[in-house]
Amino acid sequence: MPARRALVSRATQTLADAGVASPEADAAGLLAHVLGTTRAALVLVDEVDEERATAYAALVARRAAREPLQHLTGTAAFRHVELAVGPGVFVPRPETELLAGWAVERATALPAPVVVDLCTGSGAIAAAVKHEVPHAAVHAVELSPEAHAYAERNLAGRDVDLRLGDAFEAFDDLLGSVDVVVCNPPYVPLEAWESVAVEARDHDPHLALFSGDDGLDAIRVLARRAADLLRPDGVLGVEHADVQGESVPAVLSGTGRWVDVRDHRDLAGRARFATARLAR
Structure with missing residues (x-):
């Protein structure tokens, strides 16, 4: 299973390269959404299962295409x-x-x-x-x-x-x-x-x-x-x-x-x- 830190790091770089204004915060926010937790609680997560990692990658791609973060989370x-x-x-x-x-x-x-x-x-x-x-x-x-x-x-x-x-x-x-x-x-x-x-x-x-x-x-x-x-x-x-x-x-x-x-x-x-x- 991929490590949480590595996933967020790669996502942050992807979003930064796409010109997203707050890449680190958005990368963390999307992972918290996928995991059904809060950004603050992500520190308690060491690894992410493959199914959720795949779902996370899909959302990161959509955010990199400049779809609003709130449209992806719905809130x-x-x-x-x-x-x-x-x-x-x-x-x-x-x-x-x-x-x-x-x-x-x-x-x-x-x-x-x-x-x-x-x-x-x-x-x-x-x-x-x-x-x-x-x-x-x-x-x-x-x-x-x-x-x-x-x-x-x-x-x-x-x-x-x-x-x-x-x-x-x-x-x-x-x-x-x-x-x-x-x-x-x-x-x-x-x-x-x-x-x-x-x-x-x-x-x-x-x-x-x-x-x-x-x-x-x-x-x-x-x-x-x-x-x-x-x-x-x-x-x-x-x-x-x-x-x-x-x-x-x-x-x-x-x-x-x-x-x-x-x-x-x-x-x-x-x-x-x-x-x-x-x-x-």
């Missing part, structure tokens, strides 16, 4: 929840956990918060908010039927109001009553097609990625719709590309309906999401 970790993901739904990124954390903080400070997650995708932000703020009334909407099906799985049993429809037309029944609107909209400019990572460009739904020539089309509509949904002094949080740290706040300020507009950086120091408060 993605997001803050304190685990999500089902796969073809047809946007794979949540670690950076979005910061936006979700902001929403959690805003909701926690209120006695009976009403939170709306627009463009929910897999339901990641909605699931995180409901998990960490159980007393919140959480509502979520997704346009894509394929992504909505994943959100249904991930939000099942969580008492979240999930709807299928256009994020910028949904929730007429909540107009003027929402405390927190949070959104991870499409924001990649069409002209940036070639610069998008292969895993996202070839496997994430384009509906969740691209938004007009400058990437701001969805955010312009969001700036208006969120203002209609929120109560006075309600707050909005929206993710954006790292090059949009000035343009997104400008969109919000330009409507004349938002105050306290500010941008927030991620752990790498890159502009990541903007927040604003609805003017009275």
